[in-house]
Amino acid sequence: MQDQVKETPAEPVRLFRINTGSCNGCDVELAVTAAVDEFDVEQLGCRYTEEPHEADILLITGPLTVRARNEALRLYAEAPETKVTVAVGVCPVSGGVFRDSYAVDGPVQRYLPVDLNVPGCPPRPQALLAGIAQARDLWRARSKGVDAVFAAPPLAKPADEPAQQFPIRGRMSFDPKACVDCRMCRHVCAAGAIHFDIKGDKGDRHLRSQSPGSPEGVRLTLWHNSCVFCGLCSHYCPTGALSVTGDWHLAHRGGQTFRFSEQGEVPYTPCSGCGSPLIAVAPELLHAAFRRPTPEIEHIKTLCPACRQQLSIGAVRR
């Protein structure tokens, strides 16, 4: 790919932006890639155009509002057939925080195929450039008639020293060993990015056939294409099971949209009293509650609520 680029230095690849009703975060950051030398798209052999019919790459921002839809689709149709469509930020992919509104008609792939997602809220300019570089390679391959087996180009790690000192808010990471299934993360997530389901439960037909009636564990799924990287789940997580990583290398092909998630499973263990399934108390929670748990607490933690009540007040209170 690199060699081909050198052989044909000629025409810059032209970028055209379509705002489908965004909060302007992604748009302002895209403006930075036209105005600030360090992040200028020219370094990728690209330039912005104001004419949709010249567009090689469409950069779509926003959740696709009802009012913006027709204009967005008109601009999309005006761009040449070989165009590569990029969803910038999570809004076009999932609606982000704006999903489930009467005024939002997205996600955009309901109306048009998206080749590449660049998640972020908004993506930092480095992530925008990495995404645009992938889109450019895809466009070059496509205009030669090959569709695209391509590897994500190796990306430079952020060089600026303070950003490493105070890491940026990137992809979320889940540690099931610390999770106590309180579901506060889902409660505070504005984007509905976090989903809990019970593995082996009715809903999970595949697993049910393997183990009818006995749930194996609780599964958390966090969809990176809906997450807005606010970190509120991690802020309210009592045990630190959810944490913010500095990973912003998140651009991926449209076909991967729904596979791009974080998943973890918290297994049920049998109650040491009656054997009914319970979620074990994570050491992180015990530490938060008791600092140094006594042997008695260590024993109680293996009991289900009913057995605990039996132990401490001699009967189960209903």
Added chain:
Amino acid sequence: MTSVIELGPHQLALEEPMYFRVKLEGDRVAGLDVQPGQVHRGMEHLVMRRNLYQNITLLERLCSLCSNSHPSTFCSAIEEVAGVAIPERAEYLRAVADEIKRIASHLFCCAVQANLIGQTALFRRAMEVREIMQRSKEAIYGNRMDLAANCIGGVRYDLTPDAAMYLARQMEAMKAPLDELYLQFQNNPAIMARTAGVGVLPRLEAIECAVVGPVARACGIDYDVRKKSPYGAYDRLEFSTSLQQAGDVRARNLVRLAEARQSVSLIEQCLAGLVPGPLCADLLPEIPAGEAVAKSEAPRGELVYYLRTDGTDFPLRLKWRVPSYMNWDALKVMLHGEPVANIPLIVNSIDPCIACTDR
């Protein structure tokens, strides 16, 4: 000769979709019809379907240029209902976040206008200076636009001594460039030729349109929420309201750049006054039934929040008035009799926030 033209975001050089139907007499503007709604995401509906915690993040995405003002004002309203007093350290940290956003927002507005009058070098310079703020935001908050600084009862970020020193160095680095930009907008003849006496909003009309923020202060209206009804740490901070009298495009930019310079000083004062202590009053305070109004000075002017709760986690009603709502009504006055070529500049001179207004 009367004609009607339609202008969209590409003609107006706006980052956001906004459409105007302009009535012309010859080549002069005679009437204006703003056609909003492109960015309407049904926010008032959405906030009622999200609980109070989710709304902190949702409201931060109401608009990314004033993204800190929304959650901080919303949290103030909740704290008012809950009777929670936030710790003093959190008050200072909220002010730091607000002022950082103000500087970046004002610089973006001035940069776009420089571009519109063909001052490409100045445009790129203003954007470069703004990058100092963007880098600071990313280093301290982890994101260049949405800071995620607020939570109910306080803030959820801290300035460690290292981070405070880093921020102080960045503020020092802002001073000379901000002064230089102010002088450019004040004295550069090429810029004056395009901005002085352009898009004038006379003081009386400004009062009639109830404009706020830099648009009002450029007409000599001494109104700044931080001064008139101080909230948070602002009653302990030294600053004066930036005022201009001319009411034109130039005056609005001078107000903005003077304010940006003042914000640098406010951040320095906050860093100096940052008392040790907790960041948040109570991680999960009980929110009883009640109602409250909170207001703050967002980069574009006075931002008012009304909140009514019923004791559950979901707001019963949440309503806000954003500064651009009044300011863009005043465009009719500013644009009247102006040549078509000046429309994009004048529209951008009120720093319209369409995401806030359409919501």
